[in-house]
Amino acid sequence: MKLSRQFTVFGSAVFCVVIFSLYLMLDRGHFDHPKSPRREGTFPKGQLSILQEKIDHLERLLAENNEIISNIRDSVINLSESVKDGQKIPEAINFSQGSVSEIIPSASVLFAVDSEDCLFASKSGSHGSGVQMLDVYDILPFDNPDGGVWKQGFDITYNENEWDSEPLQVFVVPHSHNDPGWLKTFDDYFRDQTQHILNNMVIKLLEDNRRKFMWSEISYFSKWWDVIDSQKKDAVKRLIKDGQFEIVTGGWVMPDEASPHYFALIDQLIEGHQWLEKNLGVKPKSGWAIDPFGHSPTMAYLLKRTGFSNMLIQRVHYSVKKHFATQKTLEFFWRQNWDLGSSTDILCHMMPFYSYDVPHTCGPDPKICCQFDFKRLPGGRVSCPWRVPPEAIHAGNVQHRAWMILDQYRKKSKLFRTKVLLAPLGDDFRYAESSEWDQQFQNYQKLFDYMNSHPEWHVKAQFGTLSDYFEALRKASNLGEKSSNSFFPVLSGDFFTYADRDHHYWSGYFTSRPFYKRLDRVLESYLRAAEILYSLALVQSSKSEKMSVFPSVDNYKLLTEARRNLGLFQHHDAITGTAKDWVVVDYGTRLFHSIMNLKKVIIDSAHILILKDKVAYNYDTSTPFLKMDDVQSSQDSLPRKTVIKLTSQPRYLLIYNPTEQERFSVVSVNVNSPTVKVLSPSGKPVTVQISAVWDGATTISHEAYQISFVAHLPPLGLGVYQLLDVQSSEAVLTDYNIYMRNSRQEKPDRLFKIKEMQNSVDNIILENSYMKLWFSGMSGLLEKINTKEDGKNHQMKVEFAWYGTTSNRDKSGAYLFLPDGDAKPYIFTDPPTIRVAHGRIFSEVVCFFHHVTHTMRLYKVQGLEDQSLEVSNIVDIRGEYNRELAMRISSDINSQNRFYTDLNGYQIQPRLTMSKLPLQANIYPMTTMAYIQDVGVRLTLHSAQSLGVASLKNGQLEVIMDRRLMQDDNRGLGQGVQDNKITANIFRLLLERRHGTDVVGFTVWIFLTN
Incomplete structure (x- = not known):
C-alpha cells in the first residue's frame, strides 16, 4: 500500500488532516467594506520595525521546518500577480475554484528533500543494527530474582588494581x-x-x-x-x-x-x-x-x-x-x-x-x-x-x-x-x-x-x-x-512498555485522561493551519499600505503562545494524564484558550486571502469577517456545530484544506432550513444529503438540519461554497430505521422517513461500491465485511469489554495498568437503541449503549474516503468504579501474535504478543495507528488520539478508550483518575489486500501524516 493512501484515507481523523469550515457572518453588503472612520484604522506608528522583526523571526522558524512554508511564500510572491479576476458577484470575494490554490498551484510547489530523509524508502526491509530490541525481548526470561543490594541486578565485584594503568x-x-x-x-x-x-x-x-x-x-x-x-x-x-x-x-x-x-x-x-x-x-x-x-x-x-x-x-x-x-x-x-x-x-x-x-x-x-x-x-x-x-x-x-x-x-x-x-x-x-x-x-x-x-x-x-x-x-x-565505531554496539528498536518493578507495567498512562489527548491533537491541527494561513496573509499584507492594518504582530503573539501551550502539554506528566486534577484543568484551559486564539488567527488570515480587491481590506476587531463552524464552550466540553441561518440570499462557506494533498472530502454543516442549495466555487450545484439533527437517540430537532456534500479542494487551498434557502431543493433526504426493544409507533416526522422496529436477529446491511457490511440487529455492532473487488467475506466483529483492577494491594492508577485478568464482555441487559441512516453520500449505524454511543459511518463517494469506515465512540464512564472500557475488533486474520503500532505518528514498530509476560506488558502506545496482517489482508485502525492498544489474541486489535480508577498507584501522584469527561474517540478502520508478503517478515517504514 502506498504511504499517501495510508494517511489520505484517514482524512480529518489523523493529526492535521482537518478541513476548517468557516462561514461569512454578514450579507453581501458587509463584503464591500463601506468606508467608515471605524473601519479605516492605521497601523500604529513605530510598530513597523517590530513587525519587520517578527516577520524575520517567523521566516527563520519556517526555514528550519524543512523550508516548507518559505517555499509556499516564494510561490505566492512569484505567482500572485498573475491571479485572474474571479466572479463579479459578490464583488469582494474571489470565488475562483480553489481561491488560494490559484496563488499556489500544486504543480509549482517544490520542496527540497534531504537525501538522509529518504533512506527508509530506498533501503528498507532489513536491519543494520547488532542489537534488535525485538530479539532482546524474545530472549529475556523477564524473571525477577533478588540481586542483593542491587535488587533488580546482580552482585558486582572488581580487582583493586584494575585502574592502575x-x-x-x-x-x-x-x-x-x-x-x-x-x-x-x-x-x-x-x-x-x-x-x-x-x-x-x-x-x-x-x-x-x-x-x-x-x-x-x-x-x-x-x-x-x-x-x-x-x-x-x-x-x-x-x-x-x-x-x-x-x-x-x-x-x-x-x-x-x-x-x-x-x-x-x-x-x-x-x-x-x-x-x-x-x-x-x-x-x-x-x-x-x-x-x-x-x-x-x-x-x-x-x-x-x-x-x-x-x-x-x-x-x-x-x-x-x-x-x-x-x-x-x-x-x-x-x-x-x-x-x-x-x-x-x-x-x-x-x-x-x-x-x-x-x-x-x-x-x-x-x-x-x-x-x-x-x-x-x-x-x-x-x-x-x-x-x-x-x-x-x-x-x-x-x-x-x-x-x-x-x-x-x-x-x-x-x-x-x-x-x-x-x-x-x-x-x-x-x-x-x-x-x-x-x-x-x-x-x-x-x-x-x-x-x-x-x-x-x-x-x-x-x-x-x-x-x-x-x-x-x-x-x-x-x-x-560525529563518527561511530565498533567500540559501542549498535541498537535499533524502542523501549516500551516500561516496568520499574515486578509486574508493574506503565501501560495505563497510554490512555489516562483521553479527553485531553484528543484536545492536544485538535490544537495541533489548528496550529498548523493557522501558521500556514498567517504566513500567506503576511505576504499579501505587505503589498499595500491599506493592508498594513492586518494584525500581524498580535496574531504572531497568539501563534507563539499556542506553540508554547502545545509544547507545555507534551510534558511527561501532561499529555500522559498523570497530574493532579487541578493541574489537568490548568493544562486544559491553556489548550482551550489557544484553540480559541488560533481560530482568530485563521479568521483574520483567511479574510485577507479571500478578498478579491485587496485594496478594500479593512480590519475591525468588533465585527469579525468570518465565524468558525463549531463552538466549544469550555476546556472540558465537546464542540458543537454552529447553525447557519439561511435566506434566499447566499451565505458563504469558506473551506480550508491545510494539507499538501488534493482533497475530495465530505463536509457537514448545520443549517436552519432543509430546503437548501449548495453551489461550488465555480457556481455549479453540488449533490447534498440532508440529515436530521437529533436530540438523543430517537427525537429529531426541527431547529437545525445537517447538510453534507463533497468538497473538492486543492493542496493548501481555500474554497468558497454558497448556501441558499430555496423553494424547492434537489437535496436528498436521509432515511432512518430505528431499532428498539419496544417499538412504539409515533406519528410520522413531517420531513424525514423514519421506520421504527424491534431489535432483531436479522442483520443490518450497509454498502457502497467498495464494500458491504453486516451489523448485528440486536447490538448494532459490526460483524462482517465483504470486499467487492475480490468478493471475499471477512469476519470483523466489533465489541466492547471491561477491565477491572487486581485485588492485590497494588492496583491500577494513572500510570499503571494492573488488571484483574482478561477483559469481561460488555453486557447490556436490554438491547440498545440502534439508529440506521441511509443516504446518498453516507450511511451509518449508531448504537446507544449506557456507557458509549458507537457510530460506524460508510461513505458513498468516489475516491479513498469510501474505502474505510469512520468510527466514533462517545464514551462516558463517569459513574464507574475501577473499570476501563476497551473496544475490541476480532477478525479472521491470521496475525500469529504479531501486530504493529506507530511511534509518534512517524514510524511503525513491530510488536510481538508474548505469553511469558502479563497482559499489561502487551499493551503498547498508539499515536495514530495500529494494524494486524497476514499474507493476504491488512487491517489498520487509524486513531485521531493517542491511546493504549494491544493484540492479545490471533486476529484481534484492542484499544483502551477510557479508565476510571479510584486509588493512587504509588508512583507519586497521590490520587486516582476520577475526573473523567464525556470523551470522543475517533478512528478509521481500513481493510486492505496484500500481495505476496510474508506476515513474519517485518518491514519497518516511516510515514508522515499532515
Whole structure:
C-alpha cells in the first residue's frame, strides 16, 4: 500500500488532516467594506520595525521546518500577480475554484528533500543494527530474582588494581528535574521552587568555578529570564561560556515519548532552541531524558537531525537494564530501523539503576548512595529510608567516606566499557534552598579533593556537565564527535512498555485522561493551519499600505503562545494524564484558550486571502469577517456545530484544506432550513444529503438540519461554497430505521422517513461500491465485511469489554495498568437503541449503549474516503468504579501474535504478543495507528488520539478508550483518575489486500501524516 493512501484515507481523523469550515457572518453588503472612520484604522506608528522583526523571526522558524512554508511564500510572491479576476458577484470575494490554490498551484510547489530523509524508502526491509530490541525481548526470561543490594541486578565485584594503568574518571553532574506541572501547576511550581533554584544557581556557581550545573526545561528558564535583571543575565551567559552551566536538550519541556505526535515533539524542540538562540546564543549538544516513562527511537532521530551527537535515557524495563549491564551495552549507538548505514546513529547512555535520584545514581547500593545525598543530613526535612543518614565530611571521616563512595563508583563503572563514569547528583526540584547548594557542593568537593590527592587510588573525580562526560567518553573510546565505531554496539528498536518493578507495567498512562489527548491533537491541527494561513496573509499584507492594518504582530503573539501551550502539554506528566486534577484543568484551559486564539488567527488570515480587491481590506476587531463552524464552550466540553441561518440570499462557506494533498472530502454543516442549495466555487450545484439533527437517540430537532456534500479542494487551498434557502431543493433526504426493544409507533416526522422496529436477529446491511457490511440487529455492532473487488467475506466483529483492577494491594492508577485478568464482555441487559441512516453520500449505524454511543459511518463517494469506515465512540464512564472500557475488533486474520503500532505518528514498530509476560506488558502506545496482517489482508485502525492498544489474541486489535480508577498507584501522584469527561474517540478502520508478503517478515517504514 502506498504511504499517501495510508494517511489520505484517514482524512480529518489523523493529526492535521482537518478541513476548517468557516462561514461569512454578514450579507453581501458587509463584503464591500463601506468606508467608515471605524473601519479605516492605521497601523500604529513605530510598530513597523517590530513587525519587520517578527516577520524575520517567523521566516527563520519556517526555514528550519524543512523550508516548507518559505517555499509556499516564494510561490505566492512569484505567482500572485498573475491571479485572474474571479466572479463579479459578490464583488469582494474571489470565488475562483480553489481561491488560494490559484496563488499556489500544486504543480509549482517544490520542496527540497534531504537525501538522509529518504533512506527508509530506498533501503528498507532489513536491519543494520547488532542489537534488535525485538530479539532482546524474545530472549529475556523477564524473571525477577533478588540481586542483593542491587535488587533488580546482580552482585558486582572488581580487582583493586584494575585502574592502575588508566585511572577512573568520575563526573558528578548536579541537576534539578523540574516538572512543568504535576502535583502543582506550572505557575505554582515556578513561584514556589523553580525561580529559587535558578536564582541560587547563579549565586552558588559564581562562588567556585569548579562547580557545575545543568538545566533542560526552557519553559521554566524563559519565564525566569523574563523577570531577572540584566546583571544576572550577564552572569548566566558567563557561566555558560565558562562551561559551568549547560543547557541540555533545550526543548520547551522534557516530553513524553509515547503519546505525542512528531509534529508537537519537533515544535516544542524548535520553540526551546529558538528561544536559546535569541536570548543566549547557544545550541544544546546532548539530550537528557531522565523521567519519560519509556523511550522512542523517534526522539533519538529528532535529536540526531537537530545536530546532537549524544543523549541519555533512564526509564527502561528493569530486566532490559540488567541484561544490558551484563553485556556492557548500556552505552550504544541508537540507530533507526530503516538505516542500513550509520547516518542516524546517536550515542546513547542508559542509566543502569532504578531511578535518577541520588540513592540510585552513585552505584548499585542505594543504602550507601543515600548517605551521599547531603540534603538528607540529620535535621533536614528529608531522610534516607534505609535509616542510615549522611555524615557531613570533615577531616576525621573523609578517608572512610571517600573510600565508601569510590567503591560504589568502581562497581558502577564495571557495567560500562570505559573508565569514564557518570554520576548524576539531583532529583525533582532539588537545589531550591541555598543550604542545599552548600551541603552538596562543599561536602562533595572535600571528597574530590581527598580522592584526587591520593594517586594510589587511581581516580580523578570532579563536578561536570553532561557534555563534559560525553567528551571524556568519546576521547577514552577514540570516538570522534560525529563518527561511530565498533567500540559501542549498535541498537535499533524502542523501549516500551516500561516496568520499574515486578509486574508493574506503565501501560495505563497510554490512555489516562483521553479527553485531553484528543484536545492536544485538535490544537495541533489548528496550529498548523493557522501558521500556514498567517504566513500567506503576511505576504499579501505587505503589498499595500491599506493592508498594513492586518494584525500581524498580535496574531504572531497568539501563534507563539499556542506553540508554547502545545509544547507545555507534551510534558511527561501532561499529555500522559498523570497530574493532579487541578493541574489537568490548568493544562486544559491553556489548550482551550489557544484553540480559541488560533481560530482568530485563521479568521483574520483567511479574510485577507479571500478578498478579491485587496485594496478594500479593512480590519475591525468588533465585527469579525468570518465565524468558525463549531463552538466549544469550555476546556472540558465537546464542540458543537454552529447553525447557519439561511435566506434566499447566499451565505458563504469558506473551506480550508491545510494539507499538501488534493482533497475530495465530505463536509457537514448545520443549517436552519432543509430546503437548501449548495453551489461550488465555480457556481455549479453540488449533490447534498440532508440529515436530521437529533436530540438523543430517537427525537429529531426541527431547529437545525445537517447538510453534507463533497468538497473538492486543492493542496493548501481555500474554497468558497454558497448556501441558499430555496423553494424547492434537489437535496436528498436521509432515511432512518430505528431499532428498539419496544417499538412504539409515533406519528410520522413531517420531513424525514423514519421506520421504527424491534431489535432483531436479522442483520443490518450497509454498502457502497467498495464494500458491504453486516451489523448485528440486536447490538448494532459490526460483524462482517465483504470486499467487492475480490468478493471475499471477512469476519470483523466489533465489541466492547471491561477491565477491572487486581485485588492485590497494588492496583491500577494513572500510570499503571494492573488488571484483574482478561477483559469481561460488555453486557447490556436490554438491547440498545440502534439508529440506521441511509443516504446518498453516507450511511451509518449508531448504537446507544449506557456507557458509549458507537457510530460506524460508510461513505458513498468516489475516491479513498469510501474505502474505510469512520468510527466514533462517545464514551462516558463517569459513574464507574475501577473499570476501563476497551473496544475490541476480532477478525479472521491470521496475525500469529504479531501486530504493529506507530511511534509518534512517524514510524511503525513491530510488536510481538508474548505469553511469558502479563497482559499489561502487551499493551503498547498508539499515536495514530495500529494494524494486524497476514499474507493476504491488512487491517489498520487509524486513531485521531493517542491511546493504549494491544493484540492479545490471533486476529484481534484492542484499544483502551477510557479508565476510571479510584486509588493512587504509588508512583507519586497521590490520587486516582476520577475526573473523567464525556470523551470522543475517533478512528478509521481500513481493510486492505496484500500481495505476496510474508506476515513474519517485518518491514519497518516511516510515514508522515499532515
